[in-house]
Amino acid sequence: MIYFTIAFRNLLQAKRRTLLLGTAIGMVTFLQVLLQSVGNGYMENLEEGTTALTSGHVNVLGLYKMSHGKMTPFMRDGDKILELIKQSAPEKIEKVYLRNGGPGRLIGDFNSRVALVQGIDYDEEVGLQQTLVLAKESSYVEGGRDEAFGDISKVKEPNSIVLFSSQAKTLGVKVGDEIAYRAFSMVGINVTTMHVVAVVEDVGAISSFFTFMSRTTVAEAMNLSEDVSGNILVYLKDKYQSQEVMSKIRDTLTENGYSLTEYEGLSIVKRWGTVERQPWLGQKFDTVTWQDNVKDAEVIVKSIDALSFVLLTILSVIIGIGIINTCWISVQERSNEIGCIRAIGMSSRAVLGLFMLESLMLGVLFSTLGALLAWAVVLAVSHAEIPIHSQALSLVLFTNKLNLSLFWQDMVSAIVIFSTITGIAALFPALRASRIEPIQAINAAH
C-alpha cells in the first residue's frame, strides 16, 4: 500500500508532466474506444437490418429450377417445411415465419425504383411488428406534418403496401396515395396498383431495397400457385446457436427426403450464379445463418480494424517513446531520492516496482478517463441521432443515421492495453533506476 501512496505522490508532484503524458494516453484510448464503437455500430445496423427485415437468425430459402441455368426463389409445400423446421429444434426456436416475394419495380409520381418485395403474414410476424415504426410525414414529404400517419396492420388488406420513408421520398408518395407495382411474374410482367397504407422509418440503408405486402397480394401479382412461398425465417431464443439449429434443420429436411444445396457459409446472393449453373432441376433448399449474411460486410469492419490497428500502433510507439524519455529524465532527477530510499533498506526490486507502478497508475487513470470520455461521446451521438448526408458514407456504413455502439468489454480491453503499454514503456528506465546503488546516488547529488 505504501508503494501506491509513494507512486501517487510522485505523480502529483510532477503535475505538468503527469497531465501532459496523461492527455496523450487519454487521447489514444479515446480514439481506440471510439473506433471500436463505429465498428460495433456498423455491425449492429447490419444485423438488425438483415435479421429483422429479411432473414431471421436462420433462413431457409427455396430454390426452384425449371430449366438449366434458370433458378427462381420459390418453395413448394412451405407449410409442411415450416412444421418440419419447428420440430427440428423446438426448445431452441422462438418463432418461424413463412414469406414469399421477388424483385419488382415501384413506380411513383416522381420516380421509379427496384425493390425486393416481401410477402408477409402481418398478424404472425410479431418481431416485424416491433421493428417497423410509423415515420413522421415530414421525414418523407417536404413541408409535411410532424405527425405519423397510416396503419401498418392494413398491409393485410389486398393490394396494400408498406414503404420505408426513403422509398416514399424518392417515389414522391405519402400515406393514402397509389403507386404502380410491376412484378416480374412467372408469365411476364404484371402491373398492379397498390395503396400505400403506411410509411415506416428506415432500418439502415438496407431498407431501401425492401418493401412489404401481404403474402396473398404478392402471390397474385407474381401469378404464383397457392402453396408456393419463398423462404422461411427462423428466429431463435439465443441467436448465437444459429449454426447448431441450422444443422438440425438440414438434418431434418434431408431425413424427410428434401434435397439441400451444399452449405458454404455464404449468403445466396453471393452464390446465386454458381448454384444456378449446377446441374439439377426442381426443388432444393438453401440455408444460411444471420452471421453468413453479414459476413459480406465484414470487409468494412475488418478495414476499420486494420486502419485503427496501424494508427494505434503508431500512436503507441509515439507515446512509448515519450514515456521512456520522461521516466529516463525522472530517474536522473530522482537519483538522489532513490539513493536515499535504497540506503534506508528498500530493495532494488522494490524500486523497479515503484517506477513501473507509477507509470502503470498514470496509464490506468488516464486511459480510464479517455474511455469514459469516449463513452460519453457515444451516448451523446446516439442521443442526437445525427443523420448522414453523404451517400458514399451511408452506403459504406449501411445506415442513414450515425450509430455508435459500445460494449463495456471494449472499454476494459482498451484500458488494459494502454495501461500495459505505458507500464512496459517504463520498464527500461525503471530497470536503470533499480540498479542505482545507494552510495552512488548520494554521491551523485553532490
Next chain:
Amino acid sequence: MINFSFLLLLVKLSWRSIWSHRIKSLVVGCIIFIGVYLLVVTDAMMSSINVSMEKSLTWSVTGHLQAYDSKARDKFTMLGMVGSLGAEPNVGRIENFAKVKEVLQSHPNVKHVIPMGTDYALVFRGNTIDKLVNTLREADKNHDEENFELARKKLTDVFDKLLIQQEYRVGIVRDQEKLKSEIKILKEVSENHFWENFSKDTENNLMFLETKLAPMVKDRDPMFLQFLATDVDRYAEAFPYFKLVQGEMIPEGARGLLVNQEQYDFVFKDRMARTFDSIENELLVKENGPIATNYEIQGWIKNVQVETQEWILDLGAIESNKIKQALQSYLKKEDSLENLFVEFLKLNDENFFERKDYFYQEIAPYIDLYPIHIGDMITLNKFGHGTSIRVRFYGTYTYPGLERSGFSGFYNLVDMTSFREMYGFVTPDKQKEIDAMKESAGIENFEGGISEDDLFGEGVSIVQDAPEDSYKAFEAIEDIQVVNIDERMKAQEAQRYTQAQIENGPSLSAAIILKDRSQLEQTIKDLNKLIAENELEIQLVDWQQAAGFVGQMVTVMRVVLYTFIVFVFAVATVIINNAMFMATMQRFTEIGTLRAIGAGRGVIMGMFLCESVLLSLISGFFGLLAAFVFINHLGSVGIVAPKPEVQFVFGGQRLYPHIMLDNIYLGLFVVFVVSVGATLYPAIYATRIPPVVAMNAKE
C-alpha cells in the same frame, strides 16, 4: 535588428543544446520523423489516387464538367441507378443541346461540348424457335435435306427441354389452364408422327410451330447493357483515349452501337472461355501467385467444373460430338463428354497455358464465343419505361491504358438519334411520322403519341382524356406500320443525320472538355455567368460530383485518413511538449546564467525556438527523404489493386504513386507548426525564469 552573427550564435547555441540533450533530441526527432513520413506518404498516395481517378474519369466519360437540367429533382450522376440504391434518378433533360453548346462553346477555355445520356437497356438474344423454323423453311425451299434434318434435330432438342421446363412450372404457376394446353402441344410435337407427317403440309406445320410454339420460349435471358448515348464522332474527337478495337466506326451520322471491349470480353463472352481468360489475367500479375497457391483461381476452377454439365447442355448435338473428339484425342481416353471436360478442366500451373491454347484452337471453333457479333442488328429495350430500337453493332472500343478503371469499362456507345427514340423524344424520323399522321388523319394537334408525361412521368400510363377524334390517329399509325418492317429497318439504317439534326434536340447532359484544366475554377465561374446571362436552364457539376458516390468515396477516404493524421500529430505535440518542458527544467541553471550575464528574454525565446526548428528541420528532412524513397519505390513497381473494386479507385490495375511538390510543402508546413507549437509554451516558461531563482535552483 537581428544581425547575422547573432543568428549564427543562436544556431550554435541551439546545436550545442541539441547535442547535449541527445536523448531528448532523439525522442523529439523520432516523433517528428514518424509524423512527417506518415503525412507525406498518405498525402502522396491520396493525391496520386485523385490524379489517376480524375484521368480515368475525365478522359473516358465525364469530361471536366457536366451540364444538366437545373430543374432536375435528383443530383446528377453518371452512375444512374447503381449510384442511388436502386432508385432511378430523375435528372431532367437539356431541352435543346445545340443552344447549350453554342453558349458554352463561346467561352475561350471550352474545347468541346458533347451531348450525353446514360441509361440501361436490355438486349434479347432472339427467339431460338423462330430462328430454327426459318432455317427449316429455307432448307425446305432449297430441298436441302441435310440442313433440314439438322435444324429438325435442334428443334426437337429445344422442345424436349421446353417440355421439362413447363412440367416443372406446373408446380409454381397459378394459371394452370394455359400451361396445361402448352404441355399438350409440346407432347404432340415430340411424338414421331408429327415429323413423319410434316412434309404432307409443310407450310401449315411451319406456321403451327411459329404461332403455337415460338411464343412459349421467351427470348433467351436478356443481357443488361449500360449505354452512353452521344454524338459518337464528336465524342471520339473529344476523348483522345478512345480507340476502336474490332470492327469499324459507326458511319458518320448513322445509327449504331459500339460495345466496350472490356464488357465484350469479361461480361458477354462465353463463360468457359472467360474462365480461361480470367485465370490468364490473374497469372499475369506476379503478386497474385501461381495457381497452386491462389485460392481465387482454385475457386474458379472448381466452379467451372461443377458448371460443365449445364454448359454442355447449351451445345448442339454436332458441336458436342466435335468437342468430344477433340478432347478424346487430347486426353487420350474414351469417356462421356462431361467427364472428359471435367478432366480437361483440372488445370494447374504446368498444364494451364497448353490447355488454354488447345481450348481456343480446337474447342472454341464449335462454340458461340459471344452472344452478339459485330455486324448483328441488335434490339435495345430501354430498361424500365421506354421504347425498343434496333441498331447495328459496328465494333468494339477501348481506352488504352485506362481499360479497367473508373467508368471506362462501364459504358457502350449508342448514337444520339437512337437514344432519343428510346426515350421517346422527337427525332427527325418521328417528326416525319407525326407529320404524315397529321396529314392523313387531318388532325391539327395530335396528343396521343408523345407527351411529356409519357416520357418522364414514368407512366402509371393510363390513357386519359384522349381527344375525341384521336382514334383516327391510331388508325393512321396502323397504316404506317403495315409498310414492310424490313424495308423500314433498311431505310432507317441507311439514313444519315446531319450534324444539325444530331445536335438540335434533347440530351440528358452535356460533357464539357476544357483546353486548360488548371483554369477549372475560373471557368466554372465564367460559365455560370454565361448560363445566367443566356437564361439557360442548366447547372454545372465537376467530374468528381458527376462520378457520384465513387467520387465521394475518395473524399471520405481522405477525410478519414487526415483525421487520423491530425490525431497522430496532436498526440505527438503533447509528447514533444512534455519532452521540451523537461528539458527546460534541466536547463534552469544554464538559463539563469545566461540571463545573469545579460541575455534578454528574446534571446532565450529565440534560442528555444531555433533549437526546435533546427531539430524539426533535420528530422523532418529525414522523414521526407524516407517517404520520398518509399513512394518512388512504389512508383516504379506499382501497387497492385487487389480487387476489381479497387481498380476503380486506382484508375487501373496498378497505382503508380509519386510525390508532388504540394505533398512536400504540406509536410514541411506541418512540421514547422507542430514543432513551434510544442516549444512555444516551454520557451515562454523559460523566459519567465528570473536569473536568481534559476541559479539557485538545484534541479
